[in-house]
Amino acid sequence: MSLDPATVRRIAHLARIHIEADDIPRWQAELNGILGWIEQLAALDVAGVPPLTGVAETALPMREDVVTDGGMPEKILANAPSRADSYFVVPKVVE
């Protein structure tokens, strides 16, 4: 499988990373280089092998239903690049 320019643009958009049109060939070549190298995995027979998500063997720990957090809007907003009162601000979103 090898990426064409349209796929590079689609992936970059899915990842919300702007790529200049001039840069598409470079990214295409680099990504294809990596994917070409990864391609060797296709040769391995994995029939019947269960997927491994993580190596931790225990079950998911659960916490009690107690309010222990929040109540600190100033800390939440302290790093905001743009705010109004206690809101984060972004360009208007049209649904």
Next chain:
Amino acid sequence: MSYTIDGKTGPWELVIGLEVHAQVISRAKLFSGAATVFGGAPNSQVSFIDAAFPGMLPVINRECVAQAVRTGLGLNAEIHLESRFDRKNYFYADLPAGYQISQYQHPIVGRGVIEIELADGEVRQIGITRLHLEQDAGKSLHDQHPTKSYIDLNRAGVALMEIVSEPDLRSPEEAGAYLRKLRTVLRYLGTCDGNMDEGSMRADVNVSVRKSGEPFRTRCEVKNVNSVRFVMQAIEAEARRQIAVWEEGGTVLQETRLFEPARGITRSMRNKEDAHDYRYFPDPDLLPLKLDPAWVEALRADLPELPDAKKQRFMAEYGLPAYDAGVLVAEQASADYFEAVARGREGRFAANWVIGDLFAALNRTGRTIETSPVAPGALGELLDLVADGTINGRIAKDVFEDMVESGEAPAEIVARKNLRQVTDTGAIESAVASVLAANADKVAEYKSGKEKLFGFFVGQVMKAMAGKGNPALVNDVLRRHLA
């Protein structure tokens, strides 16, 4: 008779499935310790986890898991002892992490069923496909600034149950009945308050149309409809739109749409171009969720009696007709109120009073059963006064209205207004005698065969006795005097 919409080419059937997002009742959020209460100051119920700060990690709230299990049990559904959390990746202003933690391949609850009853009494089983736990997003406010949207993350991370139905619904009415029934069950279980105004229950509606006997055609999803009425309207509007598209030779495209209640139409949604590519994958921050079967059984044992079972019991135990039982169990509070009134009394009599006089009074005074001006104990006392002959049924209505107004106990009202039923035959005899004397002409008519005048005489006697006469005795005495 199945529901159809007539197009130019004849009748069309509707195929409807609902995805309901129900906000879980819990103190803290699904993966953080921030509070869930509605209406806090902006960004005041937000932890660093909810705002997806660097290095923050989710830890699951046991109560949210328990609520999902209770709901699954209440929907007669399979509980999956092992489930998993996945990330649903997309960028949106009120989705801080750039992904929603949800359950994609392995939900906590599998297949179940919900029973709905239609206006004509028909009962239908609607399949539940699954129920999964996921995080709510924050809130974007679009009306605070001409060119900006404001983001409040108070709701971000609150636990939701997404309850997905099979495409078993065939009409707006059925969809409405399904939503109301689901809401009732959730409220009985105490797992969601069902408050659609505050957004604690939102529905995504999948609609397609077809000709009778056809397989399914392409469906569209109408997102975030927030009342039962709007769901019913949205279904009809969307079905009519699709029928028009098909009938004009076009093709319905699978897409996400929004319902505009003011215009009664659905429209295509922007910002959904990535909707087909959420790049789900297992969340590596969370291990598989494994439930102890004994814990699930303990939750099952603690479930309250649910509306279907309660309805059957009301019919069997109190001899109620199905309709009355159904009305009473629609809300836990009215069922409880009824039982408090009916216990040790005549069930149908109690049901008539609750459904009739009480509900009318609540309606009139803008109160709810929880804030009823007449406590169940007081209404019970009133019924006792009727049953033991202290007052007659007619006077009981007046006493009840007084109770609504004054909050006084019925016995006090009866005493204060001197409303005790008159059973003294002497008093009745004299009232009858004076009524007959004053209406000699009518008596003559009656005796010549105009027997329906009997009711007139009863009315006159009761009037003369200020309504307090014992109706049976009044009848007896009249009959004797007119014989």
Next chain:
Amino acid sequence: MSLTDLTLARAREGLRKKEFSARELTEAHLAAIEALNPQLNAFVTVTHELAGAAADDADRALARGEGGALAGIPLAIKDLFCTEGVRTTAASRILENFVPPYESTVTAKLKASGAVFLGKTNLDEFAMGSSNMTSAFGAVTNPWQRGGDPAALVPGGSSGGSAASVAARLALAATGTDTGGSIRQPAAFCGIAGIKPTYGRCSRYGIIAFASSLDQAGPMARTVEDCAILLGAMAGFDPKDSTSADRPVPDFAAACGRGISGLRIGVPLEYAAPGVSGEIAALWERGRAWLRAAGAELVEISLPHTKQALPTYYIVAPAEASSNLARYDGVRFGRREEGGDLTELYEATRAAGFGDEVKRRILIGTYVLSAGYYDAYYLRAQKIRTLILRDFQRAFETCDAILTPTAPTAAFAQGEKMDDPVTMYLNDIYTVPASLAGLPAISVPAGLDPEGLPLGLQVIGRPFDEETVFAVADKIEKAAGFSALPALRAGA
């Protein structure tokens, strides 16, 4: 002996015996940073004042005969650990002004045990790299040089700033994080020891995530024992990390002294694949001889899926990273580039905020998870991960620990291996398999290459058996008698 040359263990003793104060020890290191950091670029932030105050606190505690296990010990902290009130950048422009209002669990534990933080060390951007060339704050220079050649070499990555600072005596020890080799490879390149503990041993809470199923914090120090002491203070169950292991923390330092007589040491055939340089093969052979001499039994083992580990890693790690880094969107914290609409804002912010290697991995990760490719890439990689884990489980039926080289080469020059990303990725060929299996693995300095650059050996253990890893590493360290010093170092 100068205060900057002490081991952590010796410094601890000196502080307790009042041979010197924590203030003196800290000042000595701050002076070394001032003198050498302009050349090394190992620190991106130096916290003089906070360090001085923490040292004074430690002195007061020590004077009372109190103080935690690390009272007064000056440490360098990789700038991937969130530190409350201290800028934390992940060496990325997108976080260049980010000041966390919270503290990572590991650094909180270190503070609670009395450690003094000198500052935050440089790294590959978001820990993605093996050379420290991808930092937005410029490359780190390895304090070691090839025989008289002053050309700047890389310190390895991603914990290159931590490795360089410890090697050059700017800190007694440092924290690192390791996703596919980011503690072990730079430790090997800089002639120090560093252990990636078992996945789940240290809390990930407050560590900026790269690949959540692989990331682990660990110590980097000049001796195996120092690593053991530091790990003891970093490790432990944390209810704030659902993947953290709820098990007791053993006395790692005590384990260093354990004999290894009768221990079976596995030597994986597949690590001797063609392409291993003569000097690495020779070093590995010497390592085997040392362990045999210490009474261990050497056994051949097979890890058949070794070859697949690296490409598997380069699916799993970027996939997780593409999702973990979605939160850097210019809305709640970090850099923002304005745009006409929200999508433009996102795309401009992330284009300007991320460097090329980070973008590369996000794009690869996005691709392997995207519709139509998930099964062929991500799901397949997860299945191969199962096979890799099984390889190790089978191997540990016949051995107690595994000995391998840490890296295929010694440190290389800045700018080398930059033409093709895959060439750079091959640095992690020996470290990645243990990462995918979540196993504890240490790198110990074990010798020099012909140009005088340090080389490391790796010891891999069973899950949560860091004690055996430390015991074996300690024997290698003693036998190797590694005493060479880098060209750039405090007091040199």
